[in-house]
Amino acid sequence: MDGLKVSDANLVVYIHPSKANRVRQALRGELSSLLFKYNEVFDGVVLVYDILAQSKSAKILPGLSPYFGVNVKAKLLLFSPKPDMLLEGKVMKLRKESIHVIVLGFSYATIAEEDIRGEFTYKTVRLS
Structure with missing residues (x-):
């Protein structure tokens, strides 16, 4: 990896x-x-x-x-990750302003709203 x-x-x-x-x-x-x-x-x-x-x-x-x-x-x-390196992680929580992931099964990371790529959009779905 x-x-x-x-x-x-x-x-x-x-x-x-x-x-x-x-x-x-x-x-x-x-x-x-x-x-x-x-x-x-x-x-x-x-x-x-x-x-x-x-x-x-x-x-x-x-x-x-x-x-x-x-x-x-x-x-x-x-x-030892470097800038622009792709890492895989498991998404633990999605919010409009951030994505919370676990990388390598032990390291917790947060991707802030300004760092989320434009092709990803946030849509709220109401369950009734």
């Missing part, structure tokens, strides 16, 4: 020292914080991640609370 892409990412994830004995769990927590939010680095919304590999060593960062960085290779599924 247009707008979806798989990306191989080489990341450095910074982990608090209190989570040093549960690194894998901490990595999942940090990567989960990226889900369903637009990320400029990836130019899209991260939908799914899969950790492929992590380094066995870490680099300690100096500071008041010395976090340590772990190198991670991950595969990401990104939702």
Whole structure:
């Protein structure tokens, strides 16, 4: 489907020292914080991640609370629509001033009246 892409990412994830004995769990927590939010680095919304590999060593960062960085290779599924790209969605509500749809089964979108193409018209039908 247009707008979806798989990306191989080489990341450095910074982990608090209190989570040093549960690194894998901490990595999942940090990567989960990226889900369903637009990320400029990836130019899209991260939908799914899969950790492929992590380094066995870490680099300690100096500071008041010395976090340590772990190198991670991950595969990401990104939702990255571009202008003028066609997307399919299920219409949930029609109004004269807007159309409400669900895209990809999870993302809610509203198309405002000024963005609705001219060939679509609105007609009120009264049921008696």
